[in-house]
Amino acid sequence: AAVATSIDTTGVFVHLFEWSHSDVADECENFLAPMGYNGVQVSPPNEHITGSEWWTRYQPVTYNLTSRSGSPGEFQDMVDRCTAVGVDIVVDAVVNHMAAGGGGSGVAGTSYSNRQFPDYDQTDFHHTSDLDTNCAVTDYTNQQDVQECDLVGLPDLDTSSSKVQDTIAGYLNGLWDMGVKGFRIDAAKHQEASQMNGYISQLPDEALVFGEVIEGGNEAVKPEMYEPYMMVTEFDWAQDVAPNVISEGKLQYLSTVGESWGLIPSETAVIFTDNHDTQRGNAPLTYKDGEEYNMLNLFMLASTYGYPKVMSSYYFTDHDQGPPSAGANEDTCGNGSDWVCEHRWPGIAGLVNWRKTAVAGESGKPSMDNWASSDDGNTVAFSRGGAAFVVLNRAGNDVSGTYKTGLPAGDYCNVIVGSDKDCETVTVNGDGTVDVTTQSMTAVAIHTGALA
Ligand code: AAO
Numbered sequence: 039a040a041v042a043t044s045i046d047t048t049g050v051f052v053h054l055f056e057w058s059h060s061d062v063a064d065e066c067e068n069f070l071a072p073m074g075y076n077g078v079q080v081s082p083p084n085e086h087i088t089g090s091e092w093w094t095r096y097q098p099v100t101y102n103l104t105s106r107s108g109s110p111g112e113f114q115d116m117v118d119r120c121t122a123v124g125v126d127i128v129v130d131a132v133v134n135h136m137a138a139g140g141g142g143s144g145v146a147g148t149s150y151s152n153r154q155f156p157d158y159d160q161t162d163f164h165h166t167s168d169l170d171t172n173c174a175v176t177d178y179t180n181q182q183d184v185q186e187c188d189l190v191g192l193p194d195l196d197t198s199s200s201k202v203q204d205t206i207a208g209y210l211n212g213l214w215d216m217g218v219k220g221f222r223i224d225a226a227k228h229q230e231a232s233q234m235n236g237y238i239s240q241l242p243d244e245a246l247v248f249g250e251v252i253e254g255g256n257e258a259v260k261p262e263m264y265e266p267y268m269m270v271t272e273f274d275w276a277q278d279v280a281p282n283v284i285s286e287g288k289l290q291y292l293s294t295v296g297e298s299w300g301l302i303p304s305e306t307a308v309i310f311t312d313n314h315d316t317q318r319g320n321a322p323l324t325y326k327d328g329e330e331y332n333m334l335n336l337f338m339l340a341s342t343y344g345y346p347k348v349m350s351s352y353y354f355t356d357h358d359q360g361p362p363s364a365g366a367n368e369d370t371c372g373n374g375s376d377w378v379c380e381h382r383w384p385g386i387a388g389l390v391n392w393r394k395t396a397v398a399g400e401s402g403k404p405s406m407d408n409w410a411s412s413d414d415g416n417t418v419a420f421s422r423g424g425a426a427f428v429v430l431n432r433a434g435n436d437v438s439g440t441y442k443t444g445l446p447a448g449d450y451c452n453v454i455v456g457s458d459k460d461c462e463t464v465t466v467n468g469d470g471t472v473d474v475t476t477q478s479m480t481a482v483a484i485h486t487g488a489l490a
Contacts, residue, residue, distance in 0.1 A: 043246040044219045045126045047269070047305075047345040048397040048404075051077030052381045054350050055314050056092060056361035059083075059108035064367065066120035069382065074391035077246075078120060078237070079128040079222055079347065081105070085144040086138045090360040092314070095130075096224065097137035097192065099144030100156055101209040106145065106361075117217040128220035128246065129213055133206045133237075134228045135192035136163075146410050153193045162202050164194045167215040175228070181258035185230050197229045203236035210241055220246035221259070223268070227251040231263045238267055248308045265306050272307040272344060272457050273316070274300070276334070280322035283334045289432050290415035293406060296343045304404075309344035311335055317349065325351050325378045329479040332383060333432055336454075336481050339389035340396075340420075340428045342404035348386060351378040385481055388453035392426050395485040396471045399423025408442040417476065421445065426485035429464075432478040438475040443484070445470060450484035463490040 045051070052075050054062050060080055070078065085100040095106065103110040117127050136158060137144075141151035152170060153160045160169040164186045172194060173187040179276035188194045195202050208222060221241075226234065226249025238247055248269035251261045251376050261270045278299055282288035296304055312321035323331040338346045352361050353375055362376040371379035380386060395402065400423035408421045421444035432435050447468045451461035464484050466472050474484045 042244070044244040045077050045128070046126065047246070047248045048393075049074070049076035050339060050346050050393060051075060051079060051350060052129060052348040052350050053079040053310070053313070054366070054381075056081050056095075056352060057107065057350075057366050057377075059112040061366040063116040063119040066116075066123055066125040069387075070120075071123035071309075073387045074394050075125060075348075075381070076128045077128050077220060079130060079220075080116075080130045081107055082130045082224070083107060083213075084132070085146045085148060087142060088145055090297055091358040092360050093358070094360075097133050097261070099137050099150050100131050100134075100146070100148050101212075102146055102148070103116065115213040121217050121219075126219035127217070128222060129210075129218050130222045130224060131206075131210060132193070132224045133209070134197075134223075134225035135189060135194050138188075138191040138193065157205055158195065158202070162196055162199060162205075164196050166186075171425060178254055178257040178259075181230075184257075185228055189225055189228050193230065193321050197233040197236070200236065203233070204240075207237040207240035210237065210245075212246060219244075221248075223247060223249045225250060226264060226268075226270075227259050227488075231267055234264075235267045261302050265302065269306050269308055269345065270302060271313075272302050272309050275307070275309040275338075275344060276311050276316070276322060280334055282479045283330055283337065283432060284322065286432065286434075287415035289337075289418045289430060290411035292341070293409045293411075293420075295341060301343065304343050307344035308347055309338060310349055311338060312349050312383035313347075314349075314351075317351060318354075323347075324378055331380075332385060333430065333479060333481075335380065335383070335386045336389060336428075338429055339386065339393055340422075340481075340483065342406055342422070348381045350381045352376060353378055385454040385483075386429060388455070389428075389483060391487060392428070392453050392483050392485045396422035396426035397485040399425030399486070408444050410439075410441055412437065412439070413458065425487075426483070427472070428481055428483040429474060429476045430481045431478060434478055435476055436477045438473070440471050440473050443470055443472050443486065445486065449490035450486075451488045451490050452480045453483050453488050461488075461490050 082095045087097040143149045175187045177183040249264045317324040364370045364376045366377040371374035406420040411418045417431045419441040421427040421431040429445040
């Protein structure tokens with residue numbers, strides 16, 4: 039944990055949920071690199087069960103790199119092209135379990151039967167006295183139940199076994215050798231943390247690893263248990279912050295978001311507005327909420343807590359609905375029926391390079407300076423690192439104000455407005471203040487990397 043990961047966690051990454059490898063490669067070159075994103079989380083790239091539902095990707099059959107997103111060759115091409123432009127690939131690693139059910143064949147044609155796969159036999163799974171069966175996860179107050187029974191019917195690998203640890207390490211190290219730099223460990227909560235370290239410790243120290251651990255009230259397994267070994271998802275960030283965007287008058291309370299709110303330490307936290315599960319579940323805001331969702335993203339990117347992951351979705355009406363058949367590109371992004379591409383929304387995209395400039399100005403100690411909030415609590419402004427400044431306006435009306443920016447006098451471009459438009463000039467006065475009007479439900483953001 040003392041070693042810096044090869045992906046800079048002061049930056050921003052994006053989850054291109056269910057994008058094909060070739061579309062991800064194009065997006066790295068055409069959009070993500072120029073806008074400053076430093077990583078992409080891709081859907082599980084290994085062989086999974088057949089079926090059109092999105093969640094078939096969470097039922098592994100083998101660790102061969104054939105999936106709905108493409109072939110092994112396409113995977114390698116994506117890694118090469120993204121890495122070449124400074125965007126690292128983060129793989130969603132499904133290693134807690136294998137495919138459910140009596141058997142079948144995977145998308146690459148590999149057959150499997152009940153709790154038996156080419157890489158694993160029945161003794162590699164937790165089981166009852168009968169090798170064919172196991173208990174089901176039912177009691178989240180019981181650590182053993184959570185970590186040794188089957189999650190939603192998925193055969194639970196025995197992570198205490200050195201054979202299992204070595205097999206998982208083989209999969210992840212193979213990806214590392216191909217150029218993958220990070221791993222989301224799916225269902226980490228269902229694996230005992232020190233046993234997980236049996237495979238994590240076999241990876242290069244520079245690998246970024248974060249575990250998916252949902253904090254639940256009165257549950258036995260807690261995010262803190264994983265912090266010695268990896269970064270951890272902080273699901274409470276969105277649950278706690280979003281209500282302050284949804285209700286009027288509460289943006290003013292966001293100056294202290296972080297450990298004092300009961301969140302895990304900032305350096306270990308991966309944060310997100312919603313993810314592929316919560317947008318189909320209990321996320322307070324998703325793309326379907328439009329402006330308020332956008333505002334939550336803007337605050338996430340401008341503020342100092344955690345390593346932010348932008349969610350990039352496809353339009354869906356049904357929980358199980360799989361991805362669009364159309365490829366993701368400039369024409370199908372935001373067309374109302376294929377890909378939402380939240381990561382391309384102008385304000386969200388504009389704040390990614392803004393954040394880089396902010397961090398570079400801070401020399402290691404992130405802080406929100408010159409914090410100001412309006413009397414009604416709907417409008418806040420702050421600066422970072424003497425290099426970046428933002429106003430966020432949640433009010434139903436435009437708001438004019440004079441704010442301290444912490445920036446050198448000069449003419450800057452408002453990066454919230456589309457980069458394809460002409461620069462909207464914002465002038466910082468000789469005394470470092472700015473007089474600016476911020477439109478309803480949007481922001482004004484300037485930084486020393488985008489001068490008019
Ligand atoms: C599919 C079918 C199933 C079928 C199964 C096997 O849908 O009917 O039984 O196949 O044939 C995804 C889908 C599943 C799908 C699965 C496999 O979501 O529907 O099953 O692929 O294809 C728990 C885990 C967490 C997990 C989450 C979904 O702890 O790890 O459930 N997420 C990951 C992935 C997810 C994937 C899997 C794991 C499996 O991101 O996409 O499943 O690979 C509480 C607990 C949490 C628990 C949730 C949901 O959370 O604390 O640990 O997550 O409940 O059960 C508040 C509370 C919080 C609570 C939360 C949500 O925030 O504070 O405690 O609300 O209610």
